[in-house]
Amino acid sequence: MNLLKSVWGEDAHEFNPDRWDNLPAKAKTNPGLYANLTTFSIGPNSCPASRWALVELKAMLAVMVASFEFTGASPMSPHNFLVCRPYVEDKFEKGHRMPLILTPL
Numbered sequence: 833m834n835l836l837k838s839v840w841g842e843d844a845h846e847f848n849p850d851r852w853d854n855l856p857a858k859a860k861t862n863p864g865l866y867a868n869l870t871t872f873s874i875g876p877n878s879c880p881a882s883r884w885a886l887v888e889l890k891a892m893l894a895v896m897v898a899s900f901e902f903t904g905a906s907p908m909s910p911h912n913f914l915v916c917r918p919y920v921e922d923k924f925e926k927g928h929r930m931p932l933i934l935t936p937l
Contacts, residue, residue, distance in 0.1 A: 839858045840859065841856060900935060903932065906920050908921065918930055
């Protein structure tokens with residue numbers, strides 16, 4: 833999902849945050865809730881609860897940002913598999929994880 837080489841180019845499976853600065857033409861013209869993402873599908877068969885899911889995510893994020901201070905626990909590096917996942921640099925064998933320290937405000 834969101835990794836089609838026909839849309840994103842030959843480096844579609846590589847972690848490249850700079851790609852959002854210059855979206856490919858095919859990504860800009862994709863119809864849907866968010867034209868550059870196909871997470872909820874597009875057209876008449878798109879996810880009927882996509883807007884509700886996005887509202888829930890935004891509400892949860894707003895509450896967390898207002899309630900906690902986020903601090904990185906250790907250096908991380910991205911690794912690409914089917915999706916890009918963060919790994920602690922010296923602990924790859926422990927699997928993917930997001931080492932964050934959440935401190936209540």
